[in-house]
Amino acid sequence: MFARTPRLTLRPGWPEDAPELARAIGHEAVVRNLALAPWPYPIEAAEAFLAQFGDPTELKFLMFEHQAGQLGLIGVMSIGAHRDEPHELGYWLTPAAWGRGYATEAGRAVLEAARALGIRRVTAGHFIDNPASGAVLRKLGFRATGRVGTMYSRGRGCEVATALFERTLSDDGCRSDDPDNRMAA
Secondary structure, eight states: OOEEOSSEEEEOOOGGGHHHHHHHHOOHHHHTTOSSOOSSOOHHHHHHHHHTOOOTTOEEEEEEEEETTEEEEEEEEEEEEETTEEEEEEEEEOGGGTTSSHHHHHHHHHHHHHHHTTOOEEEEEEETTOHHHHHHHHHTTOEEEEEEEEEEETTTTEEEEEEEEEEEOOTTSEETTEEEEEOOO
16 A cells, blocks of 8 residues: 655555665664664664565555655554554654654554544554654544553663553544544545
8 A cells, every 4th residue: 555645655665675764763762762673773673574564455654755856764654453452553753854744744644544444443652751752643633541551662671651542533534523623635
């Protein structure tokens, strides 16, 4: 599955993306906010991650910024099973892409794809010491559940307090609990 936004192309990962993926994620500031990525992040981890792509209907995307006719890999976004949740949103961006609205832009496209596939509830979480991710989730229409759990961060090597969020999608692209909050495509 592919998606395109005004500034991004979202597409599956391919084996030849491994070097660029390893460079983009290879920052301790990125990996420390992820559950599954190791630190340091070797090329073998990028190759193993890319080997997981295969199902063309899967909601797992590499994010590429449109740059003067070329594309540069800036991150990953997916909705998939994690722990006890069947549809959890996860993402990361390389530091050069932080603060530019890319996560929100990509998130809108990925949530629209999820809605089109019939997914009605998506969960997400962010480590408490990463409030920027919470801001992105709120912009995407997620609401805090009021619960704080813990999640193991492989990059940190420990459990980390995690704020939990959820979003309900309806057939018309609106959150079913907030009819005035329409998703932008």
